[in-house]
Amino acid sequence: MSKIITISIMVFTVTILFVIIVLYQGLNPTLSNIQVVEENEGGIYFSPDGEKRITVYFNGGLLFSNDVTYVGVLEDSTSDLKKNIFLVAPDVKEVRWLNNEMIVVNGQEISIDDTYDIRNE
Numbered sequence: 001m002s003k004i005i006t007i008s009i010m011v012f013t014v015t016i017l018f019v020i021i022v023l024y025q026g027l028n029p030t031l032s033n034i035q036v037v038e039e040n041e042g043g044i045y046f047s048p049d050g051e052k053r054i055t056v057y058f059n060g061g062l063l064f065s066n067d068v069t070y071v072g073v074l075e076d077s078t079s080d081l082k083k084n085i086f087l088v089a090p091d092v093k094e095v096r097w098l099n100n101e102m103i104v105v106n107g108q109e110i111s112i113d114d115t116y117d118i119r120n121e
Helices: 002-027
Strands: 039-045 051-061 069-076 079-088 096-097 102-105 107-112
Touching: 039 096, 051 096, 079 102, 079 107
Parallel strands: none
Antiparallel strands: 039 051, 051 069, 069 079, 096 102, 102 107
């Protein structure tokens, strides 16, 4: 009887751990996996050469859609590149291009080849 209880407890524990991992991945996606909604566009910022743009989207939140985040999506018209480049919260106070390769978001300098995620601070 005690063997059945021990096995049951182990199966239950493994199941709970699996559920926690799945929920964490679902509720805390990586920056590149965050989906934006086109209707939530908050602003477009063109690079000095006009070939790239950053579009900022309001995101209903990462945790049960009740916290506020903003996702910046870089688009390059020459290469059709489109990638999430930053995630900030609770609002976007400043987005500007320093040059064709660097932007400033809320005082944080970001290379367009890099990303910035507020959750990593």
